[in-house]
Amino acid sequence: MHKIGIIGATGYTGSELVRLLHSHPDAEIAIITSESYAGRKFSEIHPQFKGIVDVTLKPADDIKSVQPDLVFLALPHGVSMDYAKDLAEEDIKVVDLSGDFRLPSRELYEQWYDKTHTYPEGIDRAVYGLPELFRDAIKGAQLVANPGCFPTGSIVAAAPLVKEKLVDSKHLIFDSKTGVTGAGVKPKLVTHFSNVNENFKAYGVKTHRHTIEIQETLSIVGKENTTAQFTPHLLPVDRGILTSAYGIPVKNITPGELKQVYEKYYGNEPFIRLQETDPEIKNIRGTNYIDIFPVLDERTGNIMVFSAIDNLVRGAAGQAVQNMNLMLGIEESRGLNTIPLRP
Amino acid sequence: MHKIGIIGATGYTGSELVRLLHSHPDAEIAIITSESYAGRKFSEIHPQFKGIVDVTLKPADDIKSVQPDLVFLALPHGVSMDYAKDLAEEDIKVVDLSGDFRLPSRELYEQWYDKTHTYPEGIDRAVYGLPELFRDAIKGAQLVANPGCFPTGSIVAAAPLVKEKLVDSKHLIFDSKTGVTGAGVKPKLVTHFSNVNENFKAYGVKTHRHTIEIQETLSIVGKENTTAQFTPHLLPVDRGILTSAYGIPVKNITPGELKQVYEKYYGNEPFIRLQETDPEIKNIRGTNYIDIFPVLDERTGNIMVFSAIDNLVRGAAGQAVQNMNLMLGIEESRGLNTIPLRP
Amino acid sequence: MHKIGIIGATGYTGSELVRLLHSHPDAEIAIITSESYAGRKFSEIHPQFKGIVDVTLKPADDIKSVQPDLVFLALPHGVSMDYAKDLAEEDIKVVDLSGDFRLPSRELYEQWYDKTHTYPEGIDRAVYGLPELFRDAIKGAQLVANPGCFPTGSIVAAAPLVKEKLVDSKHLIFDSKTGVTGAGVKPKLVTHFSNVNENFKAYGVKTHRHTIEIQETLSIVGKENTTAQFTPHLLPVDRGILTSAYGIPVKNITPGELKQVYEKYYGNEPFIRLQETDPEIKNIRGTNYIDIFPVLDERTGNIMVFSAIDNLVRGAAGQAVQNMNLMLGIEESRGLNTIPLRP
């Protein structure tokens, strides 16, 4: 039984980590910390856990005293980096769920996040935690940068295209639609019920930080400079991201061949389900699955790939547990075998 | 490992049974039947199960060939009774999720359901499957009538009041609000998105069949003729029933004493959570919990009890599995320890 | 053309007043004020008005300079009272949409609102602005207290019962369910999308301020001390209140007689629609209508009355305009003849 610490468990990512780890057969939650709520019960902050997880929240300083095998950082970007540095010095394995270590260079981080990075060595050390693409590196990592929610769905959708150099790398479009929980647990104008309900809009056009994460990761994966046009939109639902990706083929390809490409890369993946019809976010709700549907439109010549994930599970806590399993030598899908909650 | 059959798995109740039983440590699904979809995969009908439960649906006639230890009937009322009779002859244990065996007499059934009952012996034989009230009888039953969704939340809310004869048994009011899945998987005008979304209304006022189920069960529990005024309303959500029950005290009681009454009856129940604030349906989503909050308004003198359940789990499939556990000698909460999916 | 001022137009009530008055044939908006946004355009705060109402917001001090015929106070309780006093001194007609003048006595106000009242003469002077019950007094009033949203639907539902002394005045129950906009324009935990969406709960049980407003008004209307048990619940919709009222008859009555009672009081009212089936909040969305459905359950002996209103229109801005029409000698329904927006 591995001992796990969670730093910062008062957001949605934190509560999802607890939900998943509570019934993980090979891991036990040794400590949950919160600076603002230390001393209170976890179930006071997340009342759905009443009678299930009633442990007292600790200050983050207590983390080392429990000698954890692995620590999850469920903190805002800019806050994670110092904890990551500290834990690296103790050689404690870390999965960081913030954006602090996802980009390949300090310069890109400081440009897109508008913040000085205090642990640039961590950027070099960190492995990008997308298991289907970087499984082996994750297994040996001390620090894993858990991918952003939008990048997870977008990169997995497009990776086979860029790996096989099937599409024009300068004109990749990712039109993504996300549930509201991506905006976090704190009330804001943008998450006020009547601003979301019966509404729909794009946001962060041209400037969303996940843009550069998608672009840089695909450039690495495809070994070629790639340009990503990424547009997030806000859905009046709690959970789920559907991404509609568009590419312009640079080679002749048939629908059957396109399907074979996806089967080659993902056919044996435990958490990727290749679909033959339009993915729906409700079919993966609460789970770690990625549903993917690649389409060639022979009339227009375009390739489209649709992907559906749960932003809190595959886009955050679930993928983090998948990374934990790899890092600790646990079977990759342990603790993640839940069935989608539909309806 | 107990072998379980599910007859009629194409509705929401059926898919919830499969969701819960698939990961039950002591039970395995030996057969799932459907008359309309026999020969097709379960995951074709419920695509969220793709890659998880892909078994082929069988005709109901195949049920006996697998020699099940227990069969769930997830069928409409009027259809269940014949299967129940048939399985009784084979002495196979049955949990029936329809309304066919919930009322104490054939007369009441035929009056409220407007249908001839073809297996009246079953009415006498059946045990009403509300474990917190009838646990011992359930353990020995061959046929359990799984309670209706509204009755579950209403009866559990009011049972301590009628048992202790705290309130006027002629003036019990149950104002209930349910999610849409209670209306089933088939498209109808009443479940058409734009008729439900941004809308709210009462329905079945005076005539809903769960009225008599609530009233008769409370009469048995309280050993006194009880009159229930039950009003269901339709919420624009998928899952969940909140019931607001109102009673007029016939004895002096303090808030502290009221609380003690509920602790006496439910303090040790694994699936009842006594709350000190207003229950929310999202705090029990996807689980077998009943959250209950009893309140005495000293200004008006009234007692109010609020209860929250998931209509598909505690109001149907979850309670059915709880009954199965009791009937098969399995620990009562096995396979039901999921954490509420919130947000 | 009457000149109208609106003080405090940055909440939902303010924007609804502007929506209704903008196309009112006999009234023109002379000034809209806001302390926090003075100098900015109204359509910057409420972007749906872009190109329609782009006027600049003024400080409240400018109100007298436009010599308005009537002023709406769309302010929080506790803030309204000083403005009302000030405008009374200038003998300017006022419709106050806060709770400051709705209760019959300073003592009740200070007890339920936990606040000192600085203009108690206003309490005596104010007329309760529910036109169907107090039409003549409203016509002559300088100060009208616009009713609360819940009280509007509850009082109109029960008034015929208490006037005719048909029910036990000690056991009136109002189980109300409201859309989220009743909680205002500011983001809070209770209005955070994921706390409302797919959720439902009671709130303010025993303590909600509208309780005393309902009780006192019905006591006046029925000329008898009345006890109201009022329970609000929060619906995951923007607009609309459905109230399910329950009473215990103290006289023999038939369903036909009950219907006649309601026709007697409301049969000729332009904004009350007597229904013969369950009212739905979507059928009155965006309008000033009250849909009412009285029911006698002969099995239990109880009377139930269901009422549906739009909390922002009939529960606030629409009723305010109806009061304005009466106070200024305009035909009562002018400017209020919109058709419900359904679907």
Add this chain to the structure above:
Amino acid sequence: MHKIGIIGATGYTGSELVRLLHSHPDAEIAIITSESYAGRKFSEIHPQFKGIVDVTLKPADDIKSVQPDLVFLALPHGVSMDYAKDLAEEDIKVVDLSGDFRLPSRELYEQWYDKTHTYPEGIDRAVYGLPELFRDAIKGAQLVANPGCFPTGSIVAAAPLVKEKLVDSKHLIFDSKTGVTGAGVKPKLVTHFSNVNENFKAYGVKTHRHTIEIQETLSIVGKENTTAQFTPHLLPVDRGILTSAYGIPVKNITPGELKQVYEKYYGNEPFIRLQETDPEIKNIRGTNYIDIFPVLDERTGNIMVFSAIDNLVRGAAGQAVQNMNLMLGIEESRGLNTIPLRP
């Protein structure tokens, strides 16, 4: 006062026409027909109209007896064509809201609609009713083909780009998201509440009929063969379409120049609002407005245009009334000056 007929008023488009025309100052509804409900009241079918529009529905044969100045056909495609032919013979002006006359040729119609066209002369005679692009032709038309909901938002978004030949006409992408009312009033699996709520997906990928309508109209407008990649998605909301259009510039252009292009074409249009931030569907709900936001991403070089419409108003009934105004010599925006219903 012009006399207007509506054929087929039992769908959402029909009820929206009645909502708009009921308060139109220069038009009166002379007859509403329905084959399935003739003899019943309009308000029985659409209960929100109770007490407002209670007229009796007539059979379509009665239409000529009222000598209408203009008739709206609110019928399914394939059904409209015969009525259109019949009314043309009487020289009665017609606005057809189906897809029967929107495409430029019989061949395209029969290919994409999989149906024989029985009135091909109507295809030649019909004017495409998008006033901002074809205003003069509409004024003189006997038969106007009211545009589809998706094409309205997509074509208006992209027309300035193709007119000015700013983008590669072979790579136009329209990623559209629509509310559920676009799927009509009849319950189907795809409109079943629990299949839409908390869900999101693409549908009709590659094959949706609006694809060819967008492509052909833009080819006419831009005088160049254009290829449209159109992907509709289903939002869990009642009303509204947001389209995110993507184009690859073929000329150098600055953000300021792009803005000027849109001002040149739309700056004086009464129903187009050029925005400087992301359009939201709730800001145009219930109205005839099109909110448009053109964006140049200098990093990627792509042009994006976002447009928001109400699918039932600007995408159907409102645009039909706008066309009626033009055809009958009424000022274009008469009867269409409602304010968006937000929140």
